[in-house]
Amino acid sequence: MAKTTKAGPVRPGGTIGILGGGQLGRMIALAAANYGLKVHVYAPDTDSPAFDVCAATTVAPYEDAEALAAFADSVDVVTYEFENIPHVTAEILARHAPLHPNPRALLTTQDRLAEKRFINGLGIPTAPFRSVDTVQDLSDALDALGTPAVLKTRRFGYDGKGQRMIREGDDLAAILAEFGGAPCILEGFVPFEREISVVAARGTDAGFAAFDPCANEHENHILAVTRVPAPGLARETGDAAVGIARQIAEALDYVGVLAVELFEVAGPAGAARLVVNEIAPRVHNSGHWTIEGALTSQFAQCVRAVCGWPLGDSSRVGGLDVEMRNLIGDQADDWRTILAEPGAHLHLYGKGDARPGRKMGHVTRLVRPRES
Amino acid sequence: MAKTTKAGPVRPGGTIGILGGGQLGRMIALAAANYGLKVHVYAPDTDSPAFDVCAATTVAPYEDAEALAAFADSVDVVTYEFENIPHVTAEILARHAPLHPNPRALLTTQDRLAEKRFINGLGIPTAPFRSVDTVQDLSDALDALGTPAVLKTRRFGYDGKGQRMIREGDDLAAILAEFGGAPCILEGFVPFEREISVVAARGTDAGFAAFDPCANEHENHILAVTRVPAPGLARETGDAAVGIARQIAEALDYVGVLAVELFEVAGPAGAARLVVNEIAPRVHNSGHWTIEGALTSQFAQCVRAVCGWPLGDSSRVGGLDVEMRNLIGDQADDWRTILAEPGAHLHLYGKGDARPGRKMGHVTRLVRPRES
Missing domain, CATH: 3.30.470.20 (ATP-grasp fold, B domain)
Known part of the structure; x- marks a missing residue:
């Protein structure tokens, strides 16, 4: 499919598409309305808070290619209120409308491992980290980083979900089993002020x-x-x-x-x-x-x-x-x-x-x- | 029909009904959303600006008793963004939901004659005025108030619509004919700073x-x-x-x-x-x-x-x-x-x-x- 021909600034009266219908999407929608813009919110849940303050809504999963394309076709630009959306979703949207932030920014920041490598690549320090997929990886990572350390899923974490502190003597196999095979990262402890x-x-x-x-x-x-x-x-x-x-x-x-x-x-x-x-x-x-x-x-x-x-x-x-x-x-x-x-x-x-x-x-x- | 049983404060999550869908209704709706309230806007025009920022809409004339009742039944409280609504509309709404401001406030302020009499009744000065329905009324009013003076329709005026300056020597019958028989008021000139x-x-x-x-x-x-x-x-x-x-x-x-x-x-x-x-x-x-x-x-x-x-x-x-x-x-x-x-x-x-x-x-x- 051809790249969108939508280009240049969105004019008042135009429509912003927002992927995600939580409070962040809701508050973006309210700000857009203040500038005379219309908002179309795409979210999987029928009772999404942002639905109450926008001109158009789409209720569909983030994997529904047809709904995503129709949504992006109906708006002048697409943005999103959270980063845990499939990369293919971003790619579909970007073919039909300008997507900001761009798919690379999304891909980099939705994966803790890719994000830390990117940040270190700029010469900016992060917590020390190791990629963890197996008990052996975890054991090696703990040898390198020491305890306490934090095991996190690489993706889909927020508000402390998908993470667990690891201390000396913990049962590594049992802990990793809790994560159900999701790709993980071990982060060393940072003694912050x-x-x-x-x-x-x-x-x-x-x-x-x-x-x-x-x-x-x-x-x-x-x-x-x-x-x-x-x-x-x-x-x-x-x-x-x-x-x-x-x-x-x-x-x-x-x-x-x-x-x-x-x-x-x-x-x-x-x-x-x-x-x-x-x-x-x-x-x-x-x-x-x-x-x-x-x-x-x-x-x-x-x-x-x-x-x-x-x-x-x-x-x-x-x-x-x-x-x-x-x-x-x-x-x-x-x-x-x-x-x-x-x-x-x-x-x-x-x-x-x-x-x-x-x-x-x-x-x-x-x-x-x-x-x- | 029984009076509404809705009483006491509206809780967050409740619904405000707004009569009128212009920018004032739109900005009330945005403020309501900020407090976690839902908004239902009732307006006759399909392209009302407030429709873009609310959870529910009714498109119907202000004289549609059935639509008004259904609208008021669906909300916890009703307010309005403009005063040029029929008094019977206010009465219908008030039977189905608390209406703020109350119907008497609406009735008093939507008619320039009633409004001025009310204000003077409080001992507060207004411009001098006379009720005008006929050319004779207008002639008498000009004799009493002098020129220049301003002839206004008693109702439905805004932004200078429904009003006209009258000066010495104007053709009173022709001017009154422009107002198409609407009840009017003549207001004396106030030399304001x-x-x-x-x-x-x-x-x-x-x-x-x-x-x-x-x-x-x-x-x-x-x-x-x-x-x-x-x-x-x-x-x-x-x-x-x-x-x-x-x-x-x-x-x-x-x-x-x-x-x-x-x-x-x-x-x-x-x-x-x-x-x-x-x-x-x-x-x-x-x-x-x-x-x-x-x-x-x-x-x-x-x-x-x-x-x-x-x-x-x-x-x-x-x-x-x-x-x-x-x-x-x-x-x-x-x-x-x-x-x-x-x-x-x-x-x-x-x-x-x-x-x-x-x-x-x-x-x-x-x-x-x-x-x-």
Whole structure:
């Protein structure tokens, strides 16, 4: 099939296709609507949260070549809200419409092994790692990396799913059996002081705009709190983190929003303190603070980038400090208390079932920086 | 038919029904989505801008009793984005779901004669006026009020439609014939210095929250620019304007967002300088600046009010000055230039046809106040 002839910027009134119907797709759709764009969401689940805020929907599996082609034909550009889609899906879409970020970025970042090799290939450190397919691989990897170490599936992991800490004396065969034969990676332990992330965008004109680096705290492997600016993060280290995000985006010829998660380790301020944990080829939970906290939100920035528009100003609003807290499971039951709190910005995702560990919404608070 | 049994606050996951599918309905729908609510939009036109951002739509005339009842039955609360709906429509809706603002507020504010009598009944001045149905009425009214004066239809007017300036020596019979027998009102000329408006909300708990009064400039009878704070407006006068909005809201037992347009005339600072022009029982164009300029937007505030939730903080963000400019007709062609302007917030409404005089979008700019 011929390559799409759709080219050049999407005009207001045009249609963005979004693969995936969760809260990220929903918030991209809301940002697109604000610019007068229509949105078509493709997702396998009939009750996808993004379906409630878009002009058109397709309910079909990510493997349905015919539905994918029809979807891509009906839109001006396609983007995605999560990276765990089959590579062949990306290839089908890209034949029918511009796909941003590009299939190579998707292929590289959806596989922990390919991603780490790519990052190291740029001269940027990651945790030490070994590919693991067999018990012998795992045993060798533990000999090389020591314990504790973390065994992860190469693909389809999120929020701590598909990973397990390994300690001295564990039963390796039993552990590997839990992973059901999925290709894995063993990552050596990184004694980090802080987890930070850089959410940034790159446009079709190679323009680049990063939001301020933020500090992230996790609970039960799920992001709990993001703070901007990252408390205690030296300016040189933050700048180096942004530089790493830019280097990655450029190497992937990236168009769209990406998030780079990093560990800050001991060392002199600057790049020496940074180890990349992972790359998300999409808008990211640690960027939700930008909705109220930055002049352009990560979702608006994503729309601008994939439409071929100039990127927006990513500065923080009024120089205020920002804190974003996820509402996980029944934490969202506090919605009325949060609504009554002056200046708290409540976001709920329209999910019906508040299962434990499920991201139901978030709340963002802007505060004047303390005198330093 | 029995009164609805729907009572108490709407919960996240519930559905707001919006009557009217223009940009105001669209922006209410976007705000509702942010709170995890579903939206059902009822509008007569198949290409209504709000249809692109909601979970359910009804396309039917405002006179279709059956469709109205089914619509109201399907939602938890109904609000509206414009006041020119038949009173019987409001009554049908109110039998099937809570309707906010209430039918009396709608009835009072959709008729210029009833509205002015209501306002004067509160002891608040308006332009002098006379009811006009015949040429004799018009002649008598001109004798009483002098020229120039403005003849307006009592209902269905907006953006200068349904009104005409009358000067000394005009052919009264010919002018009245232009109005095709519609009930009219003659308004005496008010020599105003400034046009301001107060956008405010009142909740089901009688809580009240006003946004800062803003100054409005019109071009060709259409709002062109809104500025906050209103340049030159004395604090006492602004406070008096907010007091008037509150008095009106309380007298109507109002729930929702309303806008009160006022003329500022010569006189000592305070209420003596204020004459009410008109009331809009809904979110208002002069409140669009609140999306980025206030801690809670007028659309979020509308959702909170009609859902029975606590009102949000209506303060301006970071004490910044705000300017909102409408993009009328082909002014929206400048979208790309506006996108490239640092800190400019572009909003487009997804309307296909940029007819002259049509509101296609708006742009909001926040700036640090000049040193005074």
